[in-house]
Amino acid sequence: MKSSIEQLSKSKCKYLKALRHKKYRRRENLFIAEGMNALEASLRSSLYPLVEVVLNGRQAEILRGCPLAARLPETIPVMEASDRDIASLSTEETPQGILAVCRMRFFDSSDLPIRPNGPLLYIDGVSDPGNLGTVIRTAAWFGLTEILLAPESVDPFNGKVLRASAGSFFTVKIIPIEQAELKAFAAHKRLPMIATAPTGGNAPSSLRGNKPSILILGHEVAGVTADLLASADSLVSIPGSGAVESLNLAAAASIILYEMTQSG
């Protein structure tokens, strides 16, 4: 960690504040992850490198006492800011007082695994950032290292996605990919496409065994798009009591990914 901590200038604060908007994140190729855990995850990440750190006085003191400080390269600027400025940069209701400014990176179909050795996940549209973050966290828990995402989904670099992912974001490649390209990839690699459906599909237990395949999760409201549904090799549904209409997207993802990654 740099021994000297600069003060965050007004103009730099204004510049970083714009990163709360997708348009400016894209333009500057930067995003902000909040909290000490996110900072640690960004330092461990080979995917989305840490660029600089903004923190308040209290967090500066804590950081200096943390083993983490020793792993913070001298080349990374650390800037102190008032609680008011931190709040203006934060997307959280109760800001944690420490922000990791990280480099965005966009993966594309050239980053798809050449020889998948287990299930892949395609999210065919997701609106709620909390849902996307939770799905990323669950997928990472079960060892997935890529998340294939329909381009019309919520921006994965949205602060709420990062928060819900609880640091796991930094361990996965987020690969935006159109439905048509997904179909071509599946055909080329001979990967069965398994689409989630509210009812009428096979039981999740039929998918055990960590088999190379593509699980397609649908949008919270619209579900899996008609075209992908028609192209799917099979459907999977989670049997329920009938007391409620549907499961939450991230809950359904958790159950199916859990089964798919069980050994036979």
Added chain:
Amino acid sequence: MKSSIEQLSKSKCKYLKALRHKKYRRRENLFIAEGMNALEASLRSSLYPLVEVVLNGRQAEILRGCPLAARLPETIPVMEASDRDIASLSTEETPQGILAVCRMRFFDSSDLPIRPNGPLLYIDGVSDPGNLGTVIRTAAWFGLTEILLAPESVDPFNGKVLRASAGSFFTVKIIPIEQAELKAFAAHKRLPMIATAPTGGNAPSSLRGNKPSILILGHEVAGVTADLLASADSLVSIPGSGAVESLNLAAAASIILYEMTQSG
């Protein structure tokens, strides 16, 4: 449905606005659920009855054209309000324009099932309303009709809990119950207490068979309290890749409840 729709008065609007706060919800014994689906769920509910409806002009028109209108008793007041007033009552970023004011009801240990015929769920503290709502939705999906909740948890009548529950809230009894009382209940009914733990517990698949038992979920950060952990008959953990520290509370609940409700 009442043929005449009144205008929401300023004083009534102010009165209902206070229901965004837990203190006033308790005092007035009322809570607000938002959206047409919540209205429908409240009409079907024998637990939390609908008291009155507040909506904007557009939703009034939609409601009149809906089969739902015929099921809305004449005794339920329907009040029209401006978008501005609706927004002041709503806890959503983009209000849906229709609010169901419902009667709160508090269950207690006398409402615990006399002869449980499957797993029960005890949430040993939860802070995030979205997590609580999602757990309720998942539990209802798997046929649970009671949610046992540590009293220090987020208020279950919080608007964000209701929204995340997607209507399922109206199908379950939320039973606040202290840890000591839970232990006494478990002992009396000879129900094994199974506590979730990040690692070191049995596999969730060992719990299949819909057996009478109590699954204890821990708080997002603190986990299961030490006392309950020590009293538990067994632990359950979801094996993971090690890439992330933990699963989201609702994701873990989904996987374990899914396994517990599978037939052996």
